Amino acid sequence: MNERGEPAPERTSTSGRDALPEEQQKILASTIRFQWVSIVVLVVSILAVAIVAGSSQAMKVAWLEDSMSLLPPIAFLVAARRIRKPSSREFPYGHHRSIGVAHVVAAASLLAMGAFLVIDSTMTLVKVERPPVGLIVLFGHGIWAGWLMIGVMVVTSIPPVFIGRRKMKLAESLHDKVLYADADMNKANWTSALATIIGVLGIGVGLWWADSIAAIVVSISILHDGVKNLRASIGGLTDGRARTFDGKEPHPLTEKVEEVARSTAWVADAVGRVRDEGHVFHVEMFVVPVEGAVVTGQHCEDLRTALSEVEWKIHDVVIAPVAEIPAEQAFRAD
Incomplete structure (x- = not known):
């Protein structure tokens, strides 16, 4: 209470960003800009894959995987904004753990989507649903639609690899596990693209089941990412032993x-x-x-x-x- 008998104003301290040294603040600002760029790249990829996906199960799963890849960068941006709030009596430890909450949200979404896609792709295989991939007319010439699918997968799988490598360096500099999960998904994008390409080629040579098998492989990859990141994120929020940014070792x-x-x-x-x-x-x-x-x-x-x-x-x-x-x-x- 102050001398007038009124409640004293709540005292606050510096924000979560202010807790970082100048170099890390610059890296964080640079990372935020880079995340917006990566979101734009992902949106373009999602639209391109959606246009050529057709009825291929593997292409459908690849499209969903690209869509789910938006979650980590969005979660990062929300958390980065949240930690700007200073600590207070209501939040005495500040808002640093917004990073951990974002990690849980992204990981849980990946886990749920991975589980759904594994079941959905398996049911497609069990029901013997044969995806039709016919001809399309392009510049006056009829070509197999599968070639267009493969071309799009090759082109859209290249940028995330380089983006992922860049994010990995930033994640280490900031000790940011959400950013690490995001980078890990981006770096592994080519494996999903390769599985999808093999599935589409399988359709072309008459192996209809190759499409569903490829979809299952990609779905399991998403599920694995979800399990790994959920385990790491829950460990952090439940006050587990402090570990390195990639969660592989106890922090020195x-x-x-x-x-x-x-x-x-x-x-x-x-x-x-x-x-x-x-x-x-x-x-x-x-x-x-x-x-x-x-x-x-x-x-x-x-x-x-x-x-x-x-x-x-x-x-x-x-x-x-x-x-x-x-x-x-x-x-x-x-």
């Missing part, structure tokens, strides 16, 4: 901050609890003072500063002096 920063804490003169032992908040980490460091040491607020503040300076991703640090490491935290990095 956990060990680094513990080493810095243990090397402090007044600290006998220390164990950290590192939480991945999205682009940045939240660290709770349990420290056991050396016998006879008098721990002051300045000691804790100096240690907080030292840990924050280990790397830019260490954004929020809490120092908890304890008589002994709590049993539930008495572990060491593998």
Whole structure:
């Protein structure tokens, strides 16, 4: 309450973007622009595939896969806008975890669509539905429509490969798992295109079932992406061990901050609890003072500063002096 008896205004801190150093802020701004470019490329590809898809099951699945590829970049853009909001009493940790929420949304959508397409493509195979691919007139000449399908698949599969490689570098620089999932899908686009081309060629040589088999292969690829990313995203939101941007290994920063804490003169032992908040980490460091040491607020503040300076991703640090490491935290990095 203020001196007039009115509620005091809610205090806020810097936004999630402000938590990033200048270099990462520039990379984030560049990534946002690049995501808009990639969305435009995807929309053009989706329209091109839709025009020539015909009744081919493989082409239908390829079109749906391209459509689903829009989800990660859109989720990224929404999350990037969300993290601009500063932390407050209502959201004391800020909005960094919008990245994790976006990851879950994109992964769950991929999983659901992958499962649906596997079932749909399998039913098409079981029902022995033979896709007709006839002739079309182009520039006054009749050509097999399959050649047009194959040409479109070849052309539309090339840009995502290069886009994916670019996004992968940006994902590592930002420690952004949504961007990584997006890049991983883009990089693997050529495998789906190849399966689709084989399916269409199968129709051309009389192997009607090749189309459905190719569709199932592409559907399983979508399903795999969904399962992998959903597992990683849920692990992050449920405070699993902080891992690298690709989720393959425990993040080395956990060990680094513990080493810095243990090397402090007044600290006998220390164990950290590192939480991945999205682009940045939240660290709770349990420290056991050396016998006879008098721990002051300045000691804790100096240690907080030292840990924050280990790397830019260490954004929020809490120092908890304890008589002994709590049993539930008495572990060491593998």
